[in-house]
Amino acid sequence: MDPTSAKMIGAGLAAIGVAGAGVGIGNIFGTLVSSIARNPAARDQVFGIGMLGFALTEAVALYALLIAFLVLYAT
Amino acid sequence: MSGVAGEGSNPLEQFVIEPIVKLHIGSVDVSYTNSALLMTIAIVLIAALLIGGTRRAALVPGRLQSAAEMAYEFVAGMVRENIGHDGMEFFPLVFSIFMFVLFGNMLGLIPFSFTFTSHIVVTFALALFVFALVTAVAFIKHGIRFFGFFFPSGAPVVMAPILIPIEIVSYLSRPVSLSIRLFANMMAGHTMMAVFAGFVIAVPLFGFFPVLINVALYGLEVIVAALQAYVFTILTCLYLRDAVHLH
Numbered sequence: 001m002d003p004t005s006a007k008m009i010g011a012g013l014a015a016i017g018v019a020g021a022g023v024g025i026g027n028i029f030g031t032l033v034s035s036i037a038r039n040p041a042a043r044d045q046v047f048g049i050g051m052l053g054f055a056l057t058e059a060v061a062l063y064a065l066l067i068a069f070l071v072l073y074a075t
Numbered sequence: 076m077s078g079v080a081g082e083g084s085n086p087l088e089q090f091v092i093e094p095i096v097k098l099h100i101g102s103v104d105v106s107y108t109n110s111a112l113l114m115t116i117a118i119v120l121i122a123a124l125l126i127g128g129t130r131r132a133a134l135v136p137g138r139l140q141s142a143a144e145m146a147y148e149f150v151a152g153m154v155r156e157n158i159g160h161d162g163m164e165f166f167p168l169v170f171s172i173f174m175f176v177l178f179g180n181m182l183g184l185i186p187f188s189f190t191f192t193s194h195i196v197v198t199f200a201l202a203l204f205v206f207a208l209v210t211a212v213a214f215i216k217h218g219i220r221f222f223g224f225f226f227p228s229g230a231p232v233v234m235a236p237i238l239i240p241i242e243i244v245s246y247l248s249r250p251v252s253l254s255i256r257l258f259a260n261m262m263a264g265h266t267m268m269a270v271f272a273g274f275v276i277a278v279p280l281f282g283f284f285p286v287l288i289n290v291a292l293y294g295l296e297v298i299v300a301a302l303q304a305y306v307f308t309i310l311t312c313l314y315l316r317d318a319v320h321l322h
Binding site for chain 2: 008043056062073
């Protein structure tokens with residue numbers, strides 16, 4: 001296998017990790033919606049925590065994406 | 076996002092540190108680089124905002140004064156909620172970290188500028204400083220009782236051989252996760268924008284489509300820039316609360 005195609009395959013494999021973060025972010029917003037629907041008064045408190053959870057989970061997706069980019073473009 | 080990526084060019088080129096004024100002390104390279112220039116600009120802007128905002132303090136604040144007061148109130152609320160009232164002694168530090176990271180992220184979004192928070196050296200130095208400070212504060216406030224932090228109260232003693240190594244590893248990995256989170260967010264976001272900018276040239280006729288995506292991505296990056304500064308600061312607050320109150 002020549003190095004270029006190995007690079008492409010490696011980047012593709014690294015990007016699989018994003019799937020986990022997709023599940024996580026969906027979970028966070030699903031729970032956020034249902035908790036606000038149950039108790040609309042708690043919206044202000046819950047929203048901040050939800051955003052924090054979103055940022056922390058999205059960071060995990062970006063780790064995988066970063067590895068993919070580094071595999072593709074780093075020389 | 077500097078160095079717009081053509082078909083052949085590399086999206087990682089935007090992260091190259093270039094010396095502006097070359098300086099060497101012995102064998103140590105202390106050149107004034109584009110990264111240092113952006114840091115200087117960030118500091119000057121923060122100082123200008125805060126000094127200009129409070130110079131003629133009025134009861135009905137002007138635009139600059141409201142911006143300065145909003146930033147102050149935001150961070151002060153965060154410190155008060157997370158560390159408690161006795162945590163206000165850390166407010167100057169937390170505020171400095173927040174403004175520095177926020178301005179670094181935001182200045183990096185200006186086309187052809189440079190994002191210094193996209194370098195792990197910068198973020199790891201910040202995170203290591205926070206880690207050292209938290210450990211020092213915990214030791215000064217609690218002395219030897221600080222080691223009780225590694226064993227959650229109420230857990231059965233039989234679990235100690237498992238729990239204590241886990242707690243120690245999670246404590247030691249704090250600076251790593253704190254720095255990599257900020258660095259990876261900035262670097263991946265900016266690389267992604269450069270990659271999509273490269274698509275504009277690579278796709279004939281339908282080049283406008285990647286531009287639309289890039290506009291949306293740019294909006295996302297503005298949110299991420301603010302959110303990551305917030306996350307970095309709130310985690311600093313949470314670590315400080317652990318140090319001040321020990322669970």
